[in-house]
Amino acid sequence: MDELRSKLFYEQKNGYDLIDTAQRLEAENYAKAYMDYLNRSRTEREAVDNAIAMAQEQGFVPYVPGMPLEPGMKVYKNNRGKALILAVIGKRPLSEGAVIAGAHVDSPRLDLKQVTMYESDELCYFKTHYYGGIKKYQWVTIPLELHGVVALKSGELVQVCIGREADEPKFVITDLLPHLAQDQMKKTMAEGITGEGLNILIGSAPYADEGKDRVKLAVMSLLHDSYGITEEDFLSAELTAVPAFDVCEIGLDRSLIGGYGHDDRVCAFAELKAILELQIPEKTAVCILADKEETGSDGVSGMQSAAFDCFMEDLCQTQGVALRRCYENSFCLSADVSAAYDPLYPEVSDKRNGSKINYGMAVEKYTGARGKSGTSDASAEVVAYLRRLFAENGVVWQMGSLGKVDQGGGGTIAKFMAKRNIDTIDAGVPVLSMHAPFEVVSKFDCYMTYKGVLAAYQDK
Numbered sequence: 514m515d516e517l518r519s520k521l522f523y524e525q526k527n528g529y530d531l532i533d534t535a536q537r538l539e540a541e542n543y544a545k546a547y548m549d550y551l552n553r554s555r556t557e558r559e560a561v562d563n564a565i566a567m568a569q570e571q572g573f574v575p576y577v578p579g580m581p582l583e584p585g586m587k588v589y590k591n592n593r594g595k596a597l598i599l600a601v602i603g604k605r606p607l608s609e610g611a612v613i614a615g616a617h618v619d620s621p622r623l624d625l626k627q628v629t630m631y632e633s634d635e636l637c638y639f640k641t642h643y644y645g646g647i648k649k650y651q652w653v654t655i656p657l658e659l660h661g662v663v664a665l666k667s668g669e670l671v672q673v674c675i676g677r678e679a680d681e682p683k684f685v686i687t688d689l690l691p692h693l694a695q696d697q698m699k700k701t702m703a704e705g706i707t708g709e710g711l712n713i714l715i716g717s718a719p720y721a722d723e724g725k726d727r728v729k730l731a732v733m734s735l736l737h738d739s740y741g742i743t744e745e746d747f748l749s750a751e752l753t754a755v756p757a758f759d760v761c762e763i764g765l766d767r768s769l770i771g772g773y774g775h776d777d778r779v780c781a782f783a784e785l786k787a788i789l790e791l792q793i794p795e796k797t798a799v800c801i802l803a804d805k806e807e808t809g810s811d812g813v814s815g816m817q818s819a820a821f822d823c824f825m826e827d828l829c830q831t832q833g834v835a836l837r838r839c840y841e842n843s844f845c846l847s848a849d850v851s852a853a854y855d856p857l858y859p860e861v862s863d864k865r866n867g868s869k870i871n872y873g874m875a876v877e878k879y880t881g882a883r884g885k886s887g888t889s890d891a892s893a894e895v896v897a898y899l900r901r902l903f904a905e906n907g908v909v910w911q912m913g914s915l916g917k918v919d920q921g922g923g924g925t926i927a928k929f930m931a932k933r934n935i936d937t938i939d940a941g942v943p944v945l946s947m948h949a950p951f952e953v954v955s956k957f958d959c960y961m962t963y964k965g966v967l968a969a970y971q972d973k
């Protein structure tokens with residue numbers, strides 16, 4: 514019976530039971546490199562800058578339309594500093610398709626409004642508008658740091674980063690003390706902290722003179738001294754407050770990684786690491802670090818933008834290939850995180866179909882909500898292809914799904930790739946506390962996701 518059972522039943526194993534010491538060590542080293550990247554990549558702009566620096570070290574050069582493309586050539590296209598496409602030209606022509614992996618490097622955060630600074634009762638604040646899906650109560654009483662750019666009228670771009678270094682000041686949104694919160698505590702968690710209430714405390718010491726807004730004047734003077742900016746310059750700024758937590762190991766066994774922005778820089782790094790290792794792939798390998806996924810992939814740096822098509826069309830043109838031919842023969846791994854099954858909240862999941870920590874790269878055939886609405890739903894054939902690919906390459910993987918039926922839902926860039934007539938499937942790292950200021954992933958799953966993307970890139 515045991516024999517028959519193991520032959521006929523689908524049984525999942527914990528990833529740690531499937532790898533040897535050498536692989537564990539490799540996963541450990543991989544995790545270290547990822548943690549370093551995540552620590553330095555707090556915004557999509559920083560994630561792109563750091564990716565370009567890593568790519569250049571491996572011989573990637575900026576793509577120039579019309580440049581000759583030999584197999585093994587490594588090029589990249591920087592989309593306005595906020596999204597990035599890298600490609601390694603394959604042996605086979607693009608008419609046979611490309612292997613694409615697409616992750617996003619934007620994460621939920623608090624963007625400063627354009628008229629952001631104000632003083633109230635001798636304390637100074639930044640007003641914010643949150644970006645992406647957040648539980649607002651999670652963003653108060655945690656240290657925040659400020660990142661982004663101020664674009665001056667002159668065309669000059671001023672880089673801002675305050676709070677990343679240990680000796681730099683941080684920022685915070687205050688909350689009521691429990692003693693006086695009895696009315697607040699009666700509200701729902703969605704209502705207890707409001708969007709308009711997410712104002713960041715940035716100063717308290719007044720300017721040594723008389724008049725109004727003395728604290729604001731003092732803070733603005735500091736900003737002017739450091740960055741040469743005035744209040745009007747905020748109108749053309751993209752400044753964002755992100756959690757000021759360092760990326761760190763979690764657990765006595767150090768098997769997990771805690772940090773801000775795993776979704777989806779954890780998959781972006783996996784793709785990046787994989788494409789940087791390629792020599793001459795069979796098919797052209799393409800790595801996308803997209804922006805704007807958390808707000809619906811709209812915008813010029815999101816995956817609904819034609820920026821990707823322009824880049825691919827340029828490559829195709831050089832080889833005398835029609836873009837539509839390339840697309841219909843291409844394959845895309847939409848590398849995005851999945852919601853890990855959380856034993857503390859079992860009620861929202863279907864345990865059989867949810868992804869689990871340490872069970873490997875999580876493949877989601879579909880996402881969406883309410884009867885699979887808004888998902889590209891990969892075909893059985895595409896899933897079968899991954900089963901074969903991962904089996905042949907020792908990639909530990911599992912199926913995943915976004916919660917139990919009718920519990921909620923969500924989406925990724927997958928449907929926008931499928932819309933281009935590209936076979937696409939979601940696969941990535943399971944995450945605990947997704948979209949929280951401090952998310953958790955497992956080293957094992959991170960490593961397996963990298964191996965999964967690498968296997969796709971290297972497939973014959």
Ligand code: MN
Nearest residue numbers: 776777849850
């Ligand atoms: Mn995501």
Ligand code: MN
Nearest residue numbers: 776777807948
């Ligand atoms: Mn997300």
